[in-house]
Amino acid sequence: MKHLISPLDLSPDELSDLLDLAQEIYSSPEKYSHCCAGKKLATLFYEPSTRTRLSFEAAMLNLGGSVLGFSSADSSSAAKGESVADTIRVMSFYADICAMRHPKEGAPLVASMHASIPVINAGDGGHNHPTQTLTDLLTIKSLKGHLDGLTVGFCGDLKFGRTVHSLIHAMVRYPNTKFVLISPKELQVPAYIKEETLDPLNIPYEETTNLEEALPKLDILYMTRVQKERFFNEEDYIRLKDTFILDKQKMQLAKEDMLVLHPLPRVNEISTDVDDDPRAVYFKQANFGVYVRMALIMTLLGITVD
Amino acid sequence: MLNIGGIQHGVVMDHIVAGCAMDIYHYLELDKTDATVAIIKNAKSNVMGKKDIIKIEGYTDFDFDILGVIDPNITINIIKDGVIAEKRKLNLPERVTNIIQCKNPRCITSIEQELPHRFKLTDRAHAVYRCEYCEQKFKRN
Numbered sequence: 009m010k011h012l013i014s015p016l017d018l019s020p021d022e023l024s025d026l027l028d029l030a031q032e033i034y035s036s037p038e039k040y041s042h043c044c045a046g047k048k049l050a051t052l053f054y055e056p057s058t059r060t061r062l063s064f065e066a067a068m069l070n071l072g073g074s075v076l077g078f079s080s081a082d083s084s085s086a087a088k089g090e091s092v093a094d095t096i097r098v099m100s101f102y103a104d105i106c107a108m109r110h111p112k113e114g115a116p117l118v119a120s121m122h123a124s125i126p127v128i129n130a131g132d133g134g135h136n137h138p139t140q141t142l143t144d145l146l147t148i149k150s151l152k153g154h155l156d157g158l159t160v161g162f163c164g165d166l167k168f169g170r171t172v173h174s175l176i177h178a179m180v181r182y183p184n185t186k187f188v189l190i191s192p193k194e195l196q197v198p199a200y201i202k203e204e205t206l207d208p209l210n211i212p213y214e215e216t217t218n219l220e221e222a223l224p225k226l227d228i229l230y231m232t233r234v235q236k237e238r239f240f241n242e243e244d245y246i247r248l249k250d251t252f253i254l255d256k257q258k259m260q261l262a263k264e265d266m267l268v269l270h271p272l273p274r275v276n277e278i279s280t281d282v283d284d285d286p287r288a289v290y291f292k293q294a295n296f297g298v299y300v301r302m303a304l305i306m307t308l309l310g311i312t313v314d
Numbered sequence: 315m316l317n318i319g320g321i322q323h324g325v326v327m328d329h330i331v332a333g334c335a336m337d338i339y340h341y342l343e344l345d346k347t348d349a350t351v352a353i354i355k356n357a358k359s360n361v362m363g364k365k366d367i368i369k370i371e372g373y374t375d376f377d378f379d380i381l382g383v384i385d386p387n388i389t390i391n392i393i394k395d396g397v398i399a400e401k402r403k404l405n406l407p408e409r410v411t412n413i414i415q416c417k418n419p420r421c422i423t424s425i426e427q428e429l430p431h432r433f434k435l436t437d438r439a440h441a442v443y444r445c446e447y448c449e450q451k452f453k454r455n
Binding site for chain 2: 114204
């Protein structure tokens with residue numbers, strides 16, 4: 009039984025195959041429109057999410073399958089105190105595959121230990137969000153044509169931003185990757201990522217608080233929102249939330265082929281006047297998210313189309 | 315000066331971080347043995363300033379590797395006939411269950427009490443253990 013709990017659960021070869029399949033589905037969606045007929049996806053969402061849940065549901069519907077599930081803990085038996093293990097044991101009878109989002113870190117791993125169907129981690133607190141990482145990789149690969157030799161800038165909340173941590177771990181697998189880490193001092197990338205991943209692999213990186221200085225060097229700019237829900241102290245959130253705002257003027261400093269990614273939802277960190285810039289690909293990115301989830305569902309269910 | 319007699323057959327655990335001897339007493343379940351146990355707290359140490367020591371008379375059959383998880387710098391001396399017969403090196407187990415607790419309030423173990431607390435060794439050189447669920451680093455005292 010294969011699950012996707014961490015972005016690194018897929019070997020580089022498996023990842024490459026998955027991205028190839030996603031690109032193939034993107035170019036010929038009608039070929040795959042019935043391949044999951046009769047299969048059911050359970051979306052077990054213990055905390056609110058718009059994009060991720062609907063993206064999973066759209067992916068399964070696009071493959072001809074059907075979906076069931078819940079979209080908050082209040083509307084599930086978790087409100088009565090049922091454990092994740094018991095919930096997934098029962099869901100294994102109702103569905104063929106499940107996507108789980110949970111506010112507590114490690115909950116999808118617990119589910120995978122007790123499930124008899126594949127479990128996909130759709131986000132567990134500030135920990136992992138592997139399908140966002142797959143979305144990011146597919147976006148970069150599709151629009152840049154390659155994943156190696158890129159200078160990737162991360163900007164905003166690099167401390168609590170799980171999408172940032174996951175993408176760093178995924179990108180270090182590709183040769184000649186460089187990182188520019190742009191954040192206020194309070195929201196820098198955690199030390200363990202530098203000490204246990206970047207330093208041992210000799211990955212070049214620089215840390216800065218200046219977005220304008222960093223912009224001309226970047227092939228990819230990955231903007232992130234300062235997430236209110238990750239702060240225990242609201243004062244800190246208010247002080248830090250608008251530190252970096254990418255606008256049309258700053259975009260003039262960037263390379264002509266730089267891509268701006270954002271996991272969405274965007275709040276203030278990207279001005280709406282950037283949306284029309286061809287380098288702003290965050291809405292395309294959300295579209296790629298559906299295709300990569302289609303490829304993932306097919307892969308975990310062992311479904312192939314000739 | 316406090317004098318505690320030498321032991322003939324048993325174990326001396328030295329270089330325990332001051333204040334942690336009772337934790338080790340509980341981890342090794344020394345309260346359940348019939349052995350004679352001496353706990354020396356805040357002994358003078360040239361290297362550590364102060365340290366704890368545990369002396370156990372009459373029993374040597376412990377799972378010492380657990381101690382490496384809690385404090386990899388502890389030294390273990392096996393005593394036979396009143397002399398040090400062996401200096402035991404602590405091995406770091408790859409995985410431990412219910413030896414140490416995850417203290418991350420965001421971890422699933424914080425709300426599902428029946429889950430075993432499982433940690434894996436992620437950096438042998440620095441004796442780093444991380445929670446298998448949330449990957450939070452275990453912080454020693």
